[in-house]
Amino acid sequence: MNLRFIETFLWIVRLGSFSAAAEKLNATQASISNRIATLERELGVQLFDRESRNVTLTPVGRAAVPKAEEIIRAANEFREAIASPTTLKGTVSIGTIDSIVHSFLPHLFERVQERYPGIAIDLNVDTSLNVAREITDRKIDLALIMGPVPDPALINLELGTYRCVWVANPKYGLHGRRLSFEDLCGYPIFAFSKGSAPHHGLLKQFRDEGLDPPTISNSNSLATIMRLASDGLGIAPLPRVILDEHLASGKLVQLDVFPAFKPLTFHAVYPDHPDNLLPSIIAVMAAEVSLSMADA
Structure with a gap:
């Protein structure tokens, strides 16, 4: 047969x-x-x-x-x-988000290439909402996103939690002292894509402090947010793991804001299906790499 x-x-x-x-x-x-x-x-x-x-x-x-x-x-x-890992061939379609691209994804790719050189990855970068839709509709094999995705036919594997910090160009003179959310209201703010969990969380933090949320400019590209913040066009909350180069160069400084920005929790999501062996293996690899870098 x-x-x-x-x-x-x-x-x-x-x-x-x-x-x-x-x-x-x-x-x-x-x-x-x-x-x-x-x-x-x-x-x-x-x-x-x-x-x-x-x-x-x-x-x-x-x-x-x-x-x-x-x-x-x-x-x-x-x-x-x-079978020898070198004999396994095929393509795994992965949907992910910018936060993961700039944190642990390069290390995951390196590990996959070392173990499964015959496996190609078809990568799409979008918002967590859109990628979650694609994995629910079975248009991709694996999602690496801010999850989980509530679907009994999907497996959600936690990839760890990443601390977020507020940063700004040193020209603002905001570093070196404790700042409140009221202090932030006087500055342009760049944040995660509109409608995302971090965006809703940020709005809630302002409301919890009894403040009307200020005008917030959004982008699903962390590279764009970092560039705008580095150029002194506003302040931003970003995953600490991606900021080493910018902080070391002095283009950005870390701010002491209370309450702290809510950390980001990532998940690997894939269908619970018998022919989904490679995506499940890559999901476990993602967990190993991500958890080794998570800091919250």
């Missing part, structure tokens, strides 16, 4: 259509249909109801899903345990 045909069966079930499975597996829809027809002939059963407009499993098809998952999971575990 062809394992690829069983995998195709599971992808159709998971994505809900022959066409979506064809796109995911880089095959034609006719090829996908032929694989299922061949599998059904070998088993002597009908797995899908062809008379329905939507892809619908027959009772036998529904019973076959957990067994098929066991087969694929066992095959992948066997391959991972026995």
Whole structure:
């Protein structure tokens, strides 16, 4: 029995259509249909109801899903345990955010390249909200974001918590003394993308201090925020782990603000699916790398 045909069966079930499975597996829809027809002939059963407009499993098809998952999971575990990492090939699509790109992602890439040189990574950088949508819709294999994503079909692996600090160009003369949120209201503020958890958290901190939130300019690019703050165009809360170079050069100084900005907690999110072995392995690698750098 062809394992690829069983995998195709599971992808159709998971994505809900022959066409979506064809796109995911880089095959034609006719090829996908032929694989299922061949599998059904070998088993002597009908797995899908062809008379329905939507892809619908027959009772036998529904019973076959957990067994098929066991087969694929066992095959992948066997391959991972026995095969040389250098023989594993393929592409893993990862969605992530700017905070991770500027913190532990380069170290993760280095580790993946060392262990799995045949694995290519298709990387997309966006907001946590958009990446969470993509992993929920199964458009990517792995999400590295500010999570978790509440979906029973997804695994959320915590990657650690990163401390955030307020920084500014030294020209403002704000360093060396305790600052309140009321003190911050008199300066332009750059912060995380609008609608993100850190953005909502920042607004809440001002309200908790009995203050109307000031005008806050937003960006999902930490490089942009750092550049604007370094050029003296405003103050900003940023992950401490990414600031070493800017603080050492004197372009930015760390401010003593109370209460402190809420730390960022990252998660690796991936579908709990038997053919998702490589994304799950990379998620564990991400946890190892990230937790070694987390400081909160």
